[in-house]
Amino acid sequence: MYILVTGSTSGRFRVQELDSAGAATGLDRRLTTPEFLALVRERDHDVVRWVWADTARIYPVVLRGNARVARCHDLRLCHVILRNSALTGGSVLANAPASRWDAPTAAAAEPAAAGATLFEMDLGAAEYDGVGHDGAGALPDDALAEFQAQLMAIRTCSDPGRLRLLLAAESVGALIAAEMQFAGLPWRSAIHDSLLTAELGPRVAAGSRPARLEELAARIRADLGDPSVNPDSPPELLKALNRAGLGVASTRAWELEKLDHPVIEPLLRYKKLSRLLAANGWYWMESWIINDRFHPEYLPGGVVTGRWATRGGGALQLPKQIRGAVVADPGWSFVVADAAQLEPRILAALSADTAMAAAGRGTDLYAGIVASGVVETRAHAKVAMLGAMYGATSGESGRLLPRLARAYPRALALTETAARAGERGDVVSTRLGRSSPRPGSGWQDDQARASEAGATTADERRARSQARDWGRFTRNFIVQGSAAEWALCWMAEIRKGLTALSAPAEDTGAAVQGRTTRGEFEVAPHLVFFLHDEVIVHTPAALADDVARIVTEAAGAAGRLLFGDFPVDFPLTCVVVDSYADAK
Structure with missing residues (x-):
């Protein structure tokens, strides 16, 4: 049984009881907030699934009323999955024109070409445009039609069992997220202050450096022989490092760690403490910790x-x-x-590689790989596995991958197949049916240009590089997503x-x-x-x-x-x- 919850311009909740196909069964009421909360307490003991547009908007009302629900169906989150899943590609929902339910961010509408940013594409932060919204955060004009379209997409897909589990898990995850935000993570501001003071020195006025950072800045200037360099300015710091003969292309920590120079130790320490101050310093504490809770x-x-x-x-x-x-x-x-x-074990199960699963049974998986004689050390096992899941083909990972492939052919074949699909611009799907996005129009244009008569060497090189990058994305998408x-x-x-x-x-x-x-x-x-x-x-x-x-x-x-x-x-x-x- 479903109960659809929407809002109205009068600030009341509209609740409609629906059957398993999403058809109205008679109950259709408009309730005040206290009446709605009373209904939640009364009906949530039944086998009922609450259906609403956005858990993050409606469920906090329930929590503030000292109530909870056991299960829900989040139309916004489920729409994203069903709209893009290969399992529902032939559905009316997947092929309908874009609507308010899609509400894509720029990143979702036009995926990046490649690289680590692929795994950071933000599909959940988009806000609705406000058209047709009410105080309850619902979309009263089309919520019922959207829910019925989602049920139809599930019923007519090639594997409804997988998708039903995914949508249920995604929706209960939204309930958990709202509950964690509401309850808050216990956080002691007095202890936080003492930890910051121990690391950075006593608190100073905004815009000034705490004592520890000021001391490190002085050491950096002395070691570089530049009394005016600002270690908070990457361009200035890069110029000073090169004037000191270090020949670096960036000020990233991983590149600095390779160098042997007196400035490296205080500089790395400065960067670490500066990050702490910016990300979790006193201003962060005052902004985010409320009554000893982080929300x-x-x-x-x-x-x-x-x-x-x-x-x-x-x-x-x-x-x-x-x-x-x-x-x-x-x-x-x-x-x-x-x-x-977790991810290597997921890979073993996804690929049904019994040898890899056996290596981790009752023990550390990497240690089990060593015990099986595949590689010599746990560090080797870890770097080889990361190479398999992320597509590293050079260095130590590239050297060890063939040994891993011989020992666990099913697992490595799965990631290779996913990578080849990505290189072609095809989609791949997780265990339960969440599918990867297709590469953007720029990627498609570059691939087409490289195959045309008269394509330059540069065109072909760019297309190959972009194809490999997208293949690395799809290679790991199936593992990380599952x-x-x-x-x-x-x-x-x-x-x-x-x-x-x-x-x-x-x-x-x-x-x-x-x-x-x-x-x-x-x-x-x-x-x-x-x-x-x-x-x-x-x-x-x-x-x-x-x-x-x-x-x-x-x-x-x-x-x-x-x-x-x-x-x-x-x-x-x-x-x-x-x-x-x-x-x-």
């Missing part, structure tokens, strides 16, 4: 592969220097878990297990002194952080062992959802700590 805005499906992104706050890049500020509440603990060698699907299923299973573990207390509206009320998140274990293959659950200390069991068992359940009984392990490092700094 980042997660963007499910925000990256083209299905990985999450964030809008502001940098939640996906919390440096080790400040993790000591992430401290559980008194009487509570963190359960911190991350999946070991790993993102596993992570969504993992979190969904964790959420379900936590809900079963601890029913909320009756009085979930009681505020904790000094903090905004967070409903049942005040009393029950809940997810507070997610980063690709890592989660943090904030839990009453007495339930920590039970939570750790749930998190661990959820990893196995996610593997079975995606790969059935294929014998691949998804082991976790799972620890119970009071501070995030103690997790690793």
